[in-house]
Amino acid sequence: MxxxxxxxxxxxxxxxxxxxxxxxxxxxxxxxxxxxxxxxxxSLDARQVPVAVVVDQPTGETSAFIGGLRQSPYFSPTLYPDIAAARRAVMARQADGILWLRSNFSRQLLSGQTASAGALVNGVDANNARILEGYLQGVWQTWLQLRAQAAGTALIIPVIPQDRIWFNPALxxxxxxxxxxxxxxxxxxxxxxxxxxxxxxxxxxxxxxxxxxxxxxxxxxxxxxxxxxxxxxxxxxxxxxxxxxxxxxxxxxxxxxxxxxxxxxxxxxxxxxxxxxxxxxxxxxxxxxxxxxxxxxxxxxxxxxxxxxxxxxxxxxxxxxxxxxxxxxxxxxxxxxxxxxxxxxxxxxxxxxxxxxxxxxxxxxxxxxxx
Structure with a gap:
């Protein structure tokens, strides 16, 4: 050399x-x-995901829940008159999922029974479907906690997870x-x-x-x-x-x-x-x-x-x-x-x-x- x-x-x-x-x-x-x-x-983040919202019987409780959905940075909700119109929106790729609040939603909630909200998610993109499902559950859980605090009652949940995200806390x-x-x-x-x-x-x-x-x-x-x-x-x-x-x-x-x-x-x-x-x-x-x-x-x-x-x-x-x-x-x-x-x-x-x-x-x- x-x-x-x-x-x-x-x-x-x-x-x-x-x-x-x-x-x-x-x-x-x-x-x-x-x-x-x-x-x-x-990007693997889901932001401003279009969601079709169907409310069979509008009440104060349904309005409060939809308001919480609008405050979330992850969703862009649009109201539809019925479930058939919402299904057509998903088929036309105008929405990635449907949130369906049925007519007995408020009645069950006020009577202390277990109220359910229907969530239909477009599974063509499996990863996006899983993310959307998790975000909907998070919004639902947050709304229940805020409602319990406003009423001065405790939200009874068998297990309350305490999450801590390491290395990437902002996800x-x-x-x-x-x-x-x-x-x-x-x-x-x-x-x-x-x-x-x-x-x-x-x-x-x-x-x-x-x-x-x-x-x-x-x-x-x-x-x-x-x-x-x-x-x-x-x-x-x-x-x-x-x-x-x-x-x-x-x-x-x-x-x-x-x-x-x-x-x-x-x-x-x-x-x-x-x-x-x-x-x-x-x-x-x-x-x-x-x-x-x-x-x-x-x-x-x-x-x-x-x-x-x-x-x-x-x-x-x-x-x-x-x-x-x-x-x-x-x-x-x-x-x-x-x-x-x-x-x-x-x-x-x-x-x-x-x-x-x-x-x-x-x-x-x-x-x-x-x-």
Whole structure:
């Protein structure tokens, strides 16, 4: 390894980056665009859900209950004259559910009997249906408690849960999704940054000139890895800044732990990109393979959106070879819980093994030969 030749290769790569700004766009523009699109477009929170309300016999009690529904930020209730009209609204996707207060609702309530409210939920979107059902139960429980307090009586419930939400007390899905989104984005960016560089050298014929020079293959790989590693860390810093200051995601852990974990993961992503680029020798093929092999598994199998424990056992085993899985766990822990070292060190160790594996295979496959 010659330090002077290595400095020359690094300088050459930086000059190439300045002449071809596509790498700058991948490292700095793409994270901003993807974070904007996914950060604002992907949400598991239900807000202002349209609900059809049917009241067979309006009374003071039904008006009070509907008033509580209107005060909730989760619902946008609309009154319908009868249940048939409400059903048509659900069929036309004008409402996601029906709240039906039958004619005996107030009579049962005032006589001390158990009053029931009918809730019909559109189950086409199962996740949204479960969220809507839980919100309706919450509004119903809150209204009963307020009514009991106003009457000066105690609300008799066999079990009163006392909830405490750890790490995300506001229950904002964005606080959970944005750290995972950073991992998915950095997987794509890291792989694309290096997936194109070696293939570009082969396509332009400059790889033959490099092989005819005294530089070793290790110097060539390092000369390409170091500049894009620095650019990738810059893109990671930009993504973290957007998460904290734009999306208001709390950062409970330390910056140095986040930096070290990000550096390890970026080495894995860059190693995958270099391996793809070394084997493909064509920019178009390298870009397609990078998206299929890195981005799609990271999006689906990393736990970013879909819970890994809910997947079939065979798929859970496959997720262990997806590097983004470990980085998602690290980011969500550092952002929301803090420096929980058993989680951080265990997943960082897996990333270190994968980085050594991919970079080692790339070095073994790279030879100063034209075949």
């Amino acid at each position: 010659n330090a002077q030749r290595l400095r020359g290769l690094i300088r050459k790569e930086f000059l190439q980056i300045l002449r071809d700004p596509s790498a700058i766009a991948i490292a700095f523009v793409m994270p901003v665009l993807l974070l904007f699109l996914f950060g604002y477009g992907v 904002r899905s964005r606080d959970y999704l944005v750290p995972g989104l950073i991992a998915v984005i950095m997987t794509l960016i890291g792989a694309l940054l290096t997936a194109l560089v070696v293939a570009r050298e082969w396509e332009r014929g400059t790889m033959e000139a490099l092989m005819a020079s005294p530089v070793t293959m290790g110097e060539i790989l390092l000369g390409k890895l170091i500049p894009y590693f620095l650019m990738g860390m810059g893109g990671m810093a930009l993504s973290v800044a957007m998460a904290v200051w734009l999306f208001a995601v709390p950062l409970e852990g330390s910056l140095w732990a986040l930096t070290l974990a990000s550096a390890l993961f970026l080495l894995v992503a860059l190693g995958m990109g270099l391996l793809i680029s070394t084997l493909a020798k064509n920019q178009f093929v390298a870009a397609q393979v990078a998206i299929i092999v890195t981005f799609l598994p990271a999006f689906i199998l990393s736990g970013f959106i879909f819970d890994i424990q809910s997947m079939p056992q065979a798929i859970q085993v496959i997720t262990h070879i997806v590097a983004a899985r470990y980085f998602v766990f690290i980011l969500q822990t550092i952002f929301l819980a803090g420096d929980v070292w058993p989680v951080i060190l265990g997943n960082a160790g897996a990333l270190l093994i994968m980085a050594v594996l991919f970079l080692g295979i790339t070095w073994r496959k790279s030879r100063k030969r034209l075949d």
